[in-house]
Amino acid sequence: MPRSRTDLRLRVLAGALTILAAIAVVLQLERTRPLAPSEAMVAGVADAVTPNLLTCRRGRDEPDPPPPAADARTTSAALVECPFRFDGETVTYVGEVVGDVLRRDGGAWVQLNDDAYALEVGPLPASGEFAGYSSGLSVWLPDGLADLAQRPGGPQWRGDVLQVEGVVHRVDDQDGGGLTIRAHAAQVLAPAEPLARPFHTAQAVVAIGLVVLAAGVIVWERRSRRSR
Amino acid sequence: MLIRPDRDDFRTIGFYVGKVLTGVGVLLLLPLVFAVPAGDWNSATALLIGAAIAIIVGRTSEALLFTRQELDWSHGLVSVAVSWLLGPLFVAIPLFLSGHFASYLDAYFDAMSGLTTSGLATIQDLDHLSRSMNLLRHLTHFAGGQGIVIVVLTMFATSGAQVGTLYVAEGRDERIVPNVVRTARFIYGVALAYAVVGTAALTWAASAAGLRLPTALYHGFNLFMAAFDTGGFSPMSSSIAYYHSAALEMVVMVLMIAGTLSFGLHFALWRGRRRELWLNLETRTLAVTVFGLLAIVLTGLAHAGAYERVGGLFRKGAFTLLSAHTGTGFSVTSGRLFSTEWGLIAPAGIVMAMALGGMASSTAGGIKAIRVGITVKSVVRDIRRLLVPESALVVSSYHSNRRQILRDSEVRGAITVLVLFLLSYGAGAILGVYYGFQFEEALFESTSAAANVGLSIGVLSPDLATPLKVTYLIQMWLGRLEFMTAFAFIGYLAAMFRGRL
Numbered sequence: 001m002p003r004s005r006t007d008l009r010l011r012v013l014a015g016a017l018t019i020l021a022a023i024a025v026v027l028q029l030e031r032t033r034p035l036a037p038s039e040a041m042v043a044g045v046a047d048a049v050t051p052n053l054l055t056c057r058r059g060r061d062e063p064d065p066p067p068p069a070a071d072a073r074t075t076s077a078a079l080v081e082c083p084f085r086f087d088g089e090t091v092t093y094v095g096e097v098v099g100d101v102l103r104r105d106g107g108a109w110v111q112l113n114d115d116a117y118a119l120e121v122g123p124l125p126a127s128g129e130f131a132g133y134s135s136g137l138s139v140w141l142p143d144g145l146a147d148l149a150q151r152p153g154g155p156q157w158r159g160d161v162l163q164v165e166g167v168v169h170r171v172d173d174q175d176g177g178g179l180t181i182r183a184h185a186a187q188v189l190a191p192a193e194p195l196a197r198p199f200h201t202a203q204a205v206v207a208i209g210l211v212v213l214a215a216g217v218i219v220w221e222r223r224s225r226r227s228r
Numbered sequence: 229m230l231i232r233p234d235r236d237d238f239r240t241i242g243f244y245v246g247k248v249l250t251g252v253g254v255l256l257l258l259p260l261v262f263a264v265p266a267g268d269w270n271s272a273t274a275l276l277i278g279a280a281i282a283i284i285v286g287r288t289s290e291a292l293l294f295t296r297q298e299l300d301w302s303h304g305l306v307s308v309a310v311s312w313l314l315g316p317l318f319v320a321i322p323l324f325l326s327g328h329f330a331s332y333l334d335a336y337f338d339a340m341s342g343l344t345t346s347g348l349a350t351i352q353d354l355d356h357l358s359r360s361m362n363l364l365r366h367l368t369h370f371a372g373g374q375g376i377v378i379v380v381l382t383m384f385a386t387s388g389a390q391v392g393t394l395y396v397a398e399g400r401d402e403r404i405v406p407n408v409v410r411t412a413r414f415i416y417g418v419a420l421a422y423a424v425v426g427t428a429a430l431t432w433a434a435s436a437a438g439l440r441l442p443t444a445l446y447h448g449f450n451l452f453m454a455a456f457d458t459g460g461f462s463p464m465s466s467s468i469a470y471y472h473s474a475a476l477e478m479v480v481m482v483l484m485i486a487g488t489l490s491f492g493l494h495f496a497l498w499r500g501r502r503r504e505l506w507l508n509l510e511t512r513t514l515a516v517t518v519f520g521l522l523a524i525v526l527t528g529l530a531h532a533g534a535y536e537r538v539g540g541l542f543r544k545g546a547f548t549l550l551s552a553h554t555g556t557g558f559s560v561t562s563g564r565l566f567s568t569e570w571g572l573i574a575p576a577g578i579v580m581a582m583a584l585g586g587m588a589s590s591t592a593g594g595i596k597a598i599r600v601g602i603t604v605k606s607v608v609r610d611i612r613r614l615l616v617p618e619s620a621l622v623v624s625s626y627h628s629n630r631r632q633i634l635r636d637s638e639v640r641g642a643i644t645v646l647v648l649f650l651l652s653y654g655a656g657a658i659l660g661v662y663y664g665f666q667f668e669e670a671l672f673e674s675t676s677a678a679a680n681v682g683l684s685i686g687v688l689s690p691d692l693a694t695p696l697k698v699t700y701l702i703q704m705w706l707g708r709l710e711f712m713t714a715f716a717f718i719g720y721l722a723a724m725f726r727g728r729l
Binding site: 015018019022023026027029030033055056057058080081082083084098099100101102103104108109111113115117123124125128130131132133134135136138153154155158170171173175176177178179195197199200203204206207210211213214217218220221224225228 | 242253268269270272273274276277279280281283284285287288290291294314317321324325326327328330332352353354355356357358359437438439440443464465466469470471472474477532533534535536537539540541543544560561562564565567568569570571689690691
């Protein structure tokens with residue numbers, strides 16, 4: 001019986017160290033994950049018109065500053081931070097199609113992400129460069145433009161990157177009040193490409209070793225249970 | 229006087245925690261059904277590593293710490309508290325190895341958020357996450373929502389008496405049938421029945437929204453787990469807004485409501501006692517708070533001019549209110565719009581809804597309707613006492629499965645937890661202000677974390693200061709265990725080092 005404080009603390013410490021050691025192995029594996037960055041930066045993307053985000057709070061802040069020119073690129077972050085500044089304005093927006101092309105009568109809804117993974121560093125699984133949350137906007141592509149979104153991005157693909165010109169709807173009644181862009185012109189800036197996910201050999205070796213060890217522990221535990 | 233725990237105490241706690249960790253290992257194997265057929269070997273090996281480590285630690289603990297000692301009250305509380313701290317540590321292994329988390333802390337945060345059915349997330353580039361890892365995120369809601377400790381132990385334990393304390397310690401204070409094991413099985417039976425119907429309905433709605441059938445089925449199953457278990461993770465970063473579907477939102481709302489009803493009420497309805505729906509103090513309280521707060525939110529949105537038409541006002545307002553009140557955390561708008569578009573009144577209503585939460589013994593978090601109802605009943609009783617002669621005996625009662633006399637001990641317990649929740653919301657908000665956020669935004673995020681909701685106004689991000697991130701993490705843990713279990717654990721720790729032999 002561990003009657004002394006030292007004995008109790010040692011036992012707790014030993015258990016904690018075992019778990020920490022396992023986590024250290026996991027950290028090392030993640031550091032050595034092979035990457036396959038592609039041509040990450042999408043060519044032809046104009047600089048964003050609002051590099052410094054302006055946050056406006058409805059009913060509390062000063063009147064809107066003038067909206068951006070239509071030929072400069074607007075970002076989802078700028079739109080979300082100050083929607084009533086852009087309401088009804090025609091904007092240019094660039095983003096990667098992600099998820100699915102949701103076809104409806106007269107066109108399709110697409111999610112266009114304009115985060116760094118879409119336009120700058122490429123998808124995280126391939127690039128390994130962390131750049132924050134995914135962010136984007138819902139864009140309505142009418143028939144004729146919807147076919148430009150051929151291959152959405154996802155686990156296996158970096159999706160088509162589209163540049164759209166359209167009208168911002170702060171409250172889109174045809175989308176139940178959502179913040180949307182209804183495009184009237186679009187072009188593909190970069191076609192979709194498959195995401196390379198190189199096989200992580202070291203991780204596989206560790207996995208096999210641990211599975212064998214786990215099987216051994218299960219057998220040992222069952223035998224010790226039977227012997228009791 | 230604190231009594232220092234001895235080896236037998238540690239043996240008992242370690243033995244039961246070991247069982248739970250083995251269960252966590254089994255959970256981590258389930259997403260292999262997607263990873264292996266897809267040839268996604270990096271995800272498969274990540275899942276195997278997490279599962280193997282959990283099973284090795286769990287089984288070793290079971291073998292080395294085998295005991296036939298009955299669980300006493302303190303063992304149960306500490307076992308649950310430790311399990312809820314260690315379980316996410318192992319779930320975080322494959323999540324971290326997915327390469328979508330900047331640090332192990334972030335992966336642990338999301339694992340804790342998933343298991344506690346909170347739904348706050350620090351995952352980056354979610355829209356390129358592999359399907360097996362995305363499934364794992366949602367499975368954590370399903371496992372945690374039903375109560376991972378009780379589920380695992382009822383799978384392995386033969387005696388209901390052994391796990392009775394764990395059942396209560398995990399925040400389930402209502403046994404539906406006398407035997408805890410049968411109660412847990414009923415809970416999973418209800419969940420599985422809803423899983424079949426809910427997944428089918430969501431698959432249909434997602435398919436009608438434009439997803440191909442296999443994708444619709446995948447989204448439907450994941451959304452079911454997040455909705456019924458009031459979790460809030462979603463397969464896409466834009467949450468429910470991604471689908472542009474009123475039908476899907478309706479199905480999700482039904483599932484969120486089903487998830488926030490107590491399993492005791494589900495049992496009563498299953499037994500044909502429909503009157504329970506109208507008589508139960510919790511359903512009455514929920515009805516009053518939902519409709520009252522809905523009126524506040526809609527008035528606030530109209531006052532702010534956030535929506536120009538009634539359709540949008542109701543669709544966005546009602547969904548968000550229900551998502552907040554049920555503790556789910558799905559969103560149909562970007563979280564930043566709460567700050568930039570919704571004015572002050574509507575977000576205040578959402579914060580109140582998050583704070584109150586759903587029913588006790590459900591998958592929802594927050595203060596819970598039973599405590600709110602009991603507190604209000606107690607206030608009314610005290611007012612009545614003031615108005616009647618001193619010699620008069622004022623007795624108050626409420627209905628929860630049966631008519632019950634309102635006792636002072638129940639009132640004290642309800643108010644204690646209520647105050648602890650309020651203190652937690654406030655403490656997190658003050659820390660948020662310290663880190664430079666506006667008070668209303670800090671309060672929104674803090675309440676969302678402590679009430680296990682998951683709606684975000686934009687305070688949480690992968691770059692958030694670590695102390696604030698850890699605070700939200702602790703709030704999620706405390707909120708899920710409803711404080712007392714966590715406090716018992718802290719007391720146990722103190723006894724380890726300061727108690728007498």
